[in-house]
Amino acid sequence: MIRTLRTTTLAFAASAAAITAIAIPANAQRDPAYAAARSSGQIGEQVDGYLGIVGSPTPAIQRLVDDINIKRRAVYARKAQENSATLEEYALTAGCQAIMRTAPGEKYQAPDRTWKTRTAAPPERDPRCP
Amino acid sequence: MTTHKLTQPCAFGKGLAQRRNIKGGGVMRRKTGWAILVALGLSGGLSGCINIDAPDEPIVIELNINIRQEVIYRLAEDAEQTIEENADIF
Numbered sequence: 206m207i208r209t210l211r212t213t214t215l216a217f218a219a220s221a222a223a224i225t226a227i228a229i230p231a232n233a234q235r236d237p238a239y240a241a242a243r244s245s246g247q248i249g250e251q252v253d254g255y256l257g258i259v260g261s262p263t264p265a266i267q268r269l270v271d272d273i274n275i276k277r278r279a280v281y282a283r284k285a286q287e288n289s290a291t292l293e294e295y296a297l298t299a300g301c302q303a304i305m306r307t308a309p310g311e312k313y314q315a316p317d318r319t320w321k322t323r324t325a326a327p328p329e330r331d332p333r334c335p
Numbered sequence: 336m337t338t339h340k341l342t343q344p345c346a347f348g349k350g351l352a353q354r355r356n357i358k359g360g361g362v363m364r365r366k367t368g369w370a371i372l373v374a375l376g377l378s379g380g381l382s383g384c385i386n387i388d389a390p391d392e393p394i395v396i397e398l399n400i401n402i403r404q405e406v407i408y409r410l411a412e413d414a415e416q417t418i419e420e421n422a423d424i425f
Binding site for chain 2: 335
């Protein structure tokens, strides 16, 4: 009986730890592979609020970009609903902000959909961006 | 006052038509009704009735651009916060 109880407690503690482990990365910093791909200019910020591959895609880069874009989409969907907006509207707004936040050397998409390298100057953005 | 004068003939015409439907209408009344309607039709602009012909092509109003800019401005602050809260995917 005591053993069962202890096992249950341990299982509960383990699952609680697992939940915490899942919850923590939400506020964590970028994955090293993602950070490296960004700073090397392999991936950049698109105008639509998602990541894009600048050059020819490798399977690893494609997986990385898809993974982040799926997560972004989930966040956009939730936030759009909270703000009574559409997913596309929220994503576009986040795209405006994400492009603004790019660091010099990183890639971003100009309104004409061509890839630009961010310099110290403000990025070329959609005229609708705030 | 001007509006009243202008719209009166149209309202009168409608009233006449409705009355005719309800009561069945006499020959005399029907004739007078038609005469007034024809007179109204002929006088056109003078009577104050405005005729609008529906265009063949559908009317398309492009509000998309304005609405979206408004929406973007409204969402901007929230989106900024979202990016900061989800630093791992931005």
